[in-house]
Structures are given as structure tokens and as C-alpha cells.
Amino acid sequence: MASPKSNVSMPPTLEADNKNKSEDMESQSQSQSSFAPTPEAKSEDEGSHESQRKTVHDDNKSKKATEKATTSTATPTPSASPAFDLVKAAEDLLANAKKLTATLDSKPTDANHDAPLPPSPEEMILRQHIAKLGKKIALETGPPMAQLMSEMATVADTAAWNILLTWRAFDHIPLNGSISIADLARAIQADENLVSRFAGMLISTGKLIGSRPGIDGKENGPPTHISHSRISRLLRTNTSPATAAIAIVSFGNGMKGFAKWPEYFARHDRREPYPMSYSSDEQILVYESRSSKGSSTAVSSVKVIGRRVQDGNRPFVQTPFSLGWGHPDLAPWEVKALYPEYARMFEMAMAAKDKGAQGALGGDLGVGVYRGVNSEDPGSKFSLAWLASEAAARLGAAINNKNAKPSLVVDVGGGLGHFLANLLTEIPEIKPEQCILQDRPEVIAQVAKNMEGGDERLKGVKTMAHDFFNCQPEEAKGAAVYVLRRVLLDYCDQQAVSILERLRDALSDSGEGRIIIMEGVLLDKPTPENRLVDMVMMNLGGKLRNEEGYRKLCKAAGLKVMGYWVDVEGASCVVECVKEDGMGGSQERSDPVLTASWDTCLD
Numbered sequence: 001m002a003s004p005k006s007n008v009s010m011p012p013t014l015e016a017d018n019k020n021k022s023e024d025m026e027s028q029s030q031s032q033s034s035f036a037p038t039p040e041a042k043s044e045d046e047g048s049h050e051s052q053r054k055t056v057h058d059d060n061k062s063k064k065a066t067e068k069a070t071t072s073t074a075t076p077t078p079s080a081s082p083a084f085d086l087v088k089a090a091e092d093l094l095a096n097a098k099k100l101t102a103t104l105d106s107k108p109t110d111a112n113h114d115a116p117l118p119p120s121p122e123e124m125i126l127r128q129h130i131a132k133l134g135k136k137i138a139l140e141t142g143p144p145m146a147q148l149m150s151e152m153a154t155v156a157d158t159a160a161w162n163i164l165l166t167w168r169a170f171d172h173i174p175l176n177g178s179i180s181i182a183d184l185a186r187a188i189q190a191d192e193n194l195v196s197r198f199a200g201m202l203i204s205t206g207k208l209i210g211s212r213p214g215i216d217g218k219e220n221g222p223p224t225h226i227s228h229s230r231i232s233r234l235l236r237t238n239t240s241p242a243t244a245a246i247a248i249v250s251f252g253n254g255m256k257g258f259a260k261w262p263e264y265f266a267r268h269d270r271r272e273p274y275p276m277s278y279s280s281d282e283q284i285l286v287y288e289s290r291s292s293k294g295s296s297t298a299v300s301s302v303k304v305i306g307r308r309v310q311d312g313n314r315p316f317v318q319t320p321f322s323l324g325w326g327h328p329d330l331a332p333w334e335v336k337a338l339y340p341e342y343a344r345m346f347e348m349a350m351a352a353k354d355k356g357a358q359g360a361l362g363g364d365l366g367v368g369v370y371r372g373v374n375s376e377d378p379g380s381k382f383s384l385a386w387l388a389s390e391a392a393a394r395l396g397a398a399i400n401n402k403n404a405k406p407s408l409v410v411d412v413g414g415g416l417g418h419f420l421a422n423l424l425t426e427i428p429e430i431k432p433e434q435c436i437l438q439d440r441p442e443v444i445a446q447v448a449k450n451m452e453g454g455d456e457r458l459k460g461v462k463t464m465a466h467d468f469f470n471c472q473p474e475e476a477k478g479a480a481v482y483v484l485r486r487v488l489l490d491y492c493d494q495q496a497v498s499i500l501e502r503l504r505d506a507l508s509d510s511g512e513g514r515i516i517i518m519e520g521v522l523l524d525k526p527t528p529e530n531r532l533v534d535m536v537m538m539n540l541g542g543k544l545r546n547e548e549g550y551r552k553l554c555k556a557a558g559l560k561v562m563g564y565w566v567d568v569e570g571a572s573c574v575v576e577c578v579k580e581d582g583m584g585g586s587q588e589r590s591d592p593v594l595t596a597s598w599d600t601c602l603d
């Protein structure tokens with residue numbers, strides 16, 4: 001029996017129309033047959049085409065229709081990647097769902113019921129696996145057009161959570177129970193209709209839960225109240241400051257720049273962010289920020305106060321981030337300095353990374369816990385334990401020789417000093433006075449404020465406002481270790497080489513000093529989390545790199561890699577390097593494109 005579909009010959013106008021149909025219509029027709037036909041159905045189709053060929057061969061229009069049908073049979077509508085096995089994926093999902101349920105059923109209950117017990121590593125793995133499988137099944141089986149629309153909805157979804165986050169709306173939704181949209185609108189001083197529309201978007205994607213409590217006989221209207229989902233409660237800055245900060249920074253570092261990509265790449269020739277050369281008379285705008293008093297948001301007013309000539313020692317890169325924030329002529333860190341509240345959020349997000357809240361994004365780059373394997377010598381573990389004896393030796397030398405260099409560790413671009421604080425705890429033989437924490441002036445000022453506020457972790461550490469594109473000051477030269485943690489990924493290759501060169505110049509000639517680079521790694525097999533970091537880094541003018549990328553930078557900066565450790569997941573690495581013998585001025589280095597043409601610190 002011929003299938004009804006195969007007997008339909010299209011009227012000419014419809015057929016012509018069909019030829020011109022846009023992709024979305026094609027997707028819709030795909031969506032109607034998103035599962036590949038069974039073998040029986042296929043042979044029915046083929047049989048009907050055969051009979052058509054015999055009976056209407058002299059009818060031009062029908063012939064066209066037949067050819068069209070034959071073509072569509074020869075190339076069946078794609079429904080899923082060839083390697084995807086729906087039944088196996090669904091069975092896998094079910095098996096994992098049962099395991100998770102059993103794990104949860106056997107989970108001991110918390111004695112005081114205030115907070116749920118944290119999930120075990122096994123529970124976390126199961127949850128992640130189930131979520132990934134669910135997503136994969138939806139992607140491979142959902143009607144293509146519907147899938148595409150759902151992806152597009154995430155754009156509006158993200159914009160809605162960002163605006164409610166900016167207005168701190170999530171803080172006003174109680175952890176238990178609900179709030180009326182009218183009350184919420186009052187609390188954040190916004191129009192009720194507006195809040196209702198943003199909330200509606202988030203209710204539609206499950207980020208908020210909508211309800212209509214106590215409305216007699218009118219249960220079918222729109223939600224009048226909202227309560228938290230298990231995701232949105234993480235966006236409360238008052239109870240989950242770290243995760244809320246990560247979300248705020250994801251938008252500020254990510255979405256703002258992403259939205260500007262078309263404009264940015266139109267200006268910059270579809271190239272990765274690269275250093276620009278400014279002629280000496282070209283000038284760059286200088287801004288001043290004015291924090292709006294009492295504002296809980298990251299917005300301050302910003303005013304142009306003058307112009308400056310680009311510092312000839314520093315390669316300057318225009319970035320999508322700075323374009324997105326409205327200051328294309330400033331480096332991202334300079335932009336952040338204009339928005340103190342955003343800078344504070346950024347520091348909190350950094351601290352959260354250290355506490356493991358975001359381990360999946362950057363890998364574990366703490367002190368003493370690095371589980372990485374050395375690609376050159378799998379038996380050798382990365383460790384800074386040798387600093388204990390080096391600390392004692394340097395202290396001894398300082399007692400005998402007043403000119404001896406006291407600096408042991410310099411944390412370059414060290415932020416609020418999380419790394420140094422951990423190092424001092426892990427290796428108590430290191431005296432705080434032997435450590436230097438360097439960063440931009442406003443970050444160092446924040447460190448001082450934290451200390452005044454009672455933070456004792458860095459007591460005794462020398463803090464120093466220092467720009468890592470400049471030569472190290474005398475007192476920071478000749479250290480045993482220069483740490484660069486989560487710094488190079490913010491920069492393009494030329495800038496990264498320049499930063500490394502400045503540290504190379506600071507290493508003593510004895511060849512004993514080391515530079516330790518700790519960074520995220522670009523995975524060969526892309527994962528969304530890993531590529532998200534890379535895309536955000538593109539906004540900042542930087543990039544994630546793999547082993548080859550880091551080795552290339554070191555070589556261009558005249559450094560020899562002594563060890564490259566990468567963690568189990570491959571998401572983070574530690575690169576240990578020393579001064580390459582006989583590599584002097586930049587003209588002697590191997591890569592003329594990457595090697596800086598700006599000044600060196602060597603005499």
C-alpha cells in the first residue's frame with residue numbers, strides 16, 4: 001500500500017513556493033518527521049515512487065514531483081547525529097536516575113534541619129551526568145525548530161535574570177514561601193507590569209516558580225506571586241554572595257562583550273584581539289568614575305576628564321569587553337577600576353573560585369593540592385615544598401649580608417592575595433616578610449582595607465602597586481619564585497610574552513629563580529564550560545591556551561619550561577620555567593611576531 005504522503009503531487013505554484021522556502025520552514029518539515037523512518041516505512045515509500053515513475057512519466061509536473069520525492073528518500077531528513085543512540089541514552093538516563101534516587105534515599109539526614117547536607121562527590125557526578133544526558137537527548141530528538149527557539153529563548157532568559165539581579169530583586173524573594181509581584185515591584189522601586197514581564201520570562205524557563213495563591217475562582221490568570229527555584233535562590237546577594245557575584249561577573253565579562261562582537265570584529269578585521277600601535281600623537285581618553293551614592297548596583301556615572309598618550313612600554317589591545325562597557329580606549333582592568341562595585345563583585349567571584357565554588361571552570365589552582373601530572377615526567381609531582389628550605393637559607397643570608405635580597409615569593413597580579421595567604425598557611429617556614437603581593441593600585445588599596453578591617457591572613461606581607469608590564473622594582477628582583485596565577489589568560493600572545501619578559505628580566509643570573517604560571521587550559525575536546533571561559537577571555541582580549549600555547553609563550557619570552565603539569569580533567573595547568581641560557585635581548589628570541597618591540601629592563 002502506498003503511503004498517503006508519497007501519492008501527493010504538488011501543484012506547480014506550491015512546488016515553486018516550496019523551492020524558495022526559508023530554512024525555518026525546512027526545519028519545521030524536519031520537525032514533523034524527526035525520527036528516522038523504520039525500514040518498513042522506507043520500503044513503502046520507495047515502492048510508491050516506483051509506481052509513480054511508471055504511470056506518470058510523460059507528465060512533466062508530476063515527474064518533477066517524483067524526482068523531488070526520490071531525492072528526499074535518498075537523503076533522509078537528519079534526525080540525530082549518526083553516533084547517537086536514543087534508546088541507549090534513555091536507558092543510561094534511567095539507570096542513573098535510579099542510582100541518584102537510591103543515593104538520596106540513603107543520605108543521612110542533618111541533625112539540625114537548618115541547612116541540607118552538602119552533596120557527596122558521587123551525588124554530584126550523578127547529577128551532572130543526568131543533566132548532561134537530558135540535554136543531549138533534547139538536542140538530538142527535539143524538533144529542530146523547537147530546539148532552536150528554545151536556544152533563542154535563553155537570550156531573553158539571561159537578559160531577564162541579569163536585570164533582576166542588577167536590581168537585587170532575588171534578594172527580596174523569600175527563601176521559603178512567595179512574594180507578590182506587586183510587593184516585589186515596590187521593594188525594587190520598579191513598575192509592577194515591567195517586573196511581571198521579566199518574572200514571566202523566568203517562570204517560563206523554570207528559574208522562578210509562579211503561583212496565584214488565594215485567588216478565588218480565577219485560577220487561570222497569570223501568576224501573581226513568585227517563589228524561588230533551586231537555581232534562582234543562588235542569585236540572592238544577601239544569602240549566596242559568592243554565586244551571585246559569579247553570575248554578575250558572567251554577565252559583565254560575558255554578555256556585554258558578546259553583544260558587541262559584530263561591531264568589534266567589523267572594526268578589527270575579524271581577527272583575534274591584537275595589540276595596536278599608537279603613534280605618539282595619538283591620544284586615549286581618560287575617564288573618571290563617580291559612584292552614585294547609596295546605589296547597590298554596579299553603575300556609576302563616568303565622565304571623560306582628559307586625554308593621555310599611550311604608554312610606549314605597554315602593548316594596548318582594544319577589547320569587546322571595553323567596547324561593551326562603553327570605553328573602547330581603556331584596558332579591561334582600567335574599565336573595572338571605574339566601577340568599584342563591579343570590581344568588588346569580580347574579587348568575590350575570584351575568591352569563590354578559590355573555595356571551589358567554580359572548580360569546573362578553572363580547575364583547582366590552590367596551593368599544595370595540585371594533582372596534576374607532568375607531561376615530561378609523569379612521576380614528578382608539582383610542589384612548592386622546596387620553598388621551606390629556601391626560605392630558611394634566604395633568612396640566614398639576610399642576617400649575614402645586609403645586601404641580600406629578602407624577597408622569596410612575588411605574587412604578580414596576585415589580586416587580594418588568596419594564593420599567598422594559602423601558601424603561608426601550607427608552608428609555615430615562609431615568613432610573610434619574604435613575600436610580595438603586587439597588583440593594580442586600587443586592588444592593593446582594597447587589600448590594605450581588608451587588613452585594617454581585621455583580615456590577618458596577609459599580616460607582614462609587603463604589598464606593592466605594580467604594573468606587570470613594567471620592570472620589577474629593585475626590591476622585588478631576584479626572588480626564588482614569581483607566581484602568575486590566572487593572569488596570562490586575560491591577554492593576547494604579544495601581551496602575555498611582554499609580561500613574561502618583564503619577569504624574566506627580574507630573575508637572577510644564577511639561573512635558580514623560577515616563574516610559576518598557573519592557568520586554565522583549553523581542552524582539545526570542547527566542553528561548554530571550557531569554551532565559555534575561552535569566549536569570555538576573548539572579550540577581555542585574552543584566550544585559554546593548551547600546552548603548546550604556553551610553551552610557545554615561554555620560548556618567545558626567553559624562558560625554558562622545566563615542567564608542565566596538567567590536572568586530571570585537563571582543565572588547569574602549572575608551568576614551571578627558568579631563564580633560558582644565552583637568551584638576551586628580544587632580538588635573539590625565536591618568534592619575531594610575539595617578541596615585543598618595546599623596551600626591556602636589561603641594561
Ligand SMILES: C[S@@+](CC[C@H](N)C(=O)[O-])C[C@H]1O[C@@H](n2cnc3c(N)ncnc32)[C@H](O)[C@@H]1O
Pocket residue numbers: 333350412413414415416418419438439440443466467468469484485486487
Ligand atoms: C584574574 S585576576 C587573578 C588574581 C590572582 N592572581 C588569583 O589567582 O586570584 C588578575 C589580576 O591581575 C591584576 N592586574 C590586571 N592588570 C594588571 C597590571 N597591569 N599590573 C598588575 N596587575 C594587574 C588584576 O587587578 C587582577 O587582580
